[in-house]
Amino acid sequence: MTEPNARNAFDRWGWLLVLPFAAAGWAIVSSTADRGTSAWSLWAAIVVALTASAGGACVYGVKRWRELAQTVKAETRFADVVGPIVFFVGVSAFIGAAYEVVFLPVVKRVEWRGGLILVVVFLGIVPILATMAAIGKHAARPVTQPWAEEFDRLIRCRRMTQRLLVVLGGLVALLVAAQASAYARYERPSTLLTVGFGVYASVMVAVAYAPAAERLRRKGLSLIDVWLPLPPEPGELLDAAEKRARAEALLGTDKSVFGDLQTNLVVVTPLIAAAVSALLPA
Numbered sequence: 001m002t003e004p005n006a007r008n009a010f011d012r013w014g015w016l017l018v019l020p021f022a023a024a025g026w027a028i029v030s031s032t033a034d035r036g037t038s039a040w041s042l043w044a045a046i047v048v049a050l051t052a053s054a055g056g057a058c059v060y061g062v063k064r065w066r067e068l069a070q071t072v073k074a075e076t077r078f079a080d081v082v083g084p085i086v087f088f089v090g091v092s093a094f095i096g097a098a099y100e101v102v103f104l105p106v107v108k109r110v111e112w113r114g115g116l117i118l119v120v121v122f123l124g125i126v127p128i129l130a131t132m133a134a135i136g137k138h139a140a141r142p143v144t145q146p147w148a149e150e151f152d153r154l155i156r157c158r159r160m161t162q163r164l165l166v167v168l169g170g171l172v173a174l175l176v177a178a179q180a181s182a183y184a185r186y187e188r189p190s191t192l193l194t195v196g197f198g199v200y201a202s203v204m205v206a207v208a209y210a211p212a213a214e215r216l217r218r219k220g221l222s223l224i225d226v227w228l229p230l231p232p233e234p235g236e237l238l239d240a241a242e243k244r245a246r247a248e249a250l251l252g253t254d255k256s257v258f259g260d261l262q263t264n265l266v267v268v269t270p271l272i273a274a275a276v277s278a279l280l281p282a
Contacts, residue, residue: 061127
């Protein structure tokens with residue numbers, strides 16, 4: 001099958017990847033002894049929705065990977081972004097282990113099914129991680145002429161990272177819900193435990209998103225400096241500054257990475273509020 005035909009086939013049938021992810025989630029929740037209880041039903045529904053969403057994220061990430069090649073007019077090999085993905089896995093495993101050590105005295109058990117669910121979700125977001133890493137790789141290159149084309153590429157790449165961040169934010173929200181419903185199965189619901197897991201998941205999204213976003217921001221500033229420099233004449237300074245401000249708004253260079261996370265990662269603000277509430281004395 002030629003490459004164009006393979007892409008057309010994926011566009012048509014790629015959504016079927018959702019099915020094995022959903023099936024994996026069902027297999028995990030079906031292995032418990034409390035199957036059939038109301039608490040299990042809620043947890044199972046959330047887990048299957050989570051794993052199915054991870055499958056949808058996988059399909060979405062593959063499509064964005066192909067779109068990126070057309071945007072930057074350069075092919076990126078998956079081998080070029082293995083390093084950032086391995087780094088993400090290492091940081092995720094380290095922070096996850098620290099979370100288990102801190103909260104194990106409270107939970108009093110290690111739930112291996114939770115680890116399997118995280119593995120399924122990770123497999124689903126690999127294309128998203130690869131695309132973000134590739135965006136960061138291309139953003140690290142110096143700005144090139146013509147400036148208008150470079151400006152267009154940066155805008156497209158930024159919008160792509162924003163969309164990918166929203167997808168990850170949805171998965172984080174489902175992960176937090178799955179964790180909370182899992183604790184409820186053992187009659188040990190805890191706001192602090194749920195908030196702690198939500199913070200862990202949000203930090204991992206930040207680890208994936210921040211390098212690409214920061215490189216895009218720096219490249220955008222470099223482009224503005226060479227494309228729209230401030231003139232030495234005071235009379236033209238205001239007009240030039242307004243043009244730069246509009247360009248900065250379009251490229252997102254006037255926003256911080258944390259601001260992007262707070263805006264697009266919908267679970268961050270509720271987590272902050274819940275953390276403050278959980279830490280305050282009753």
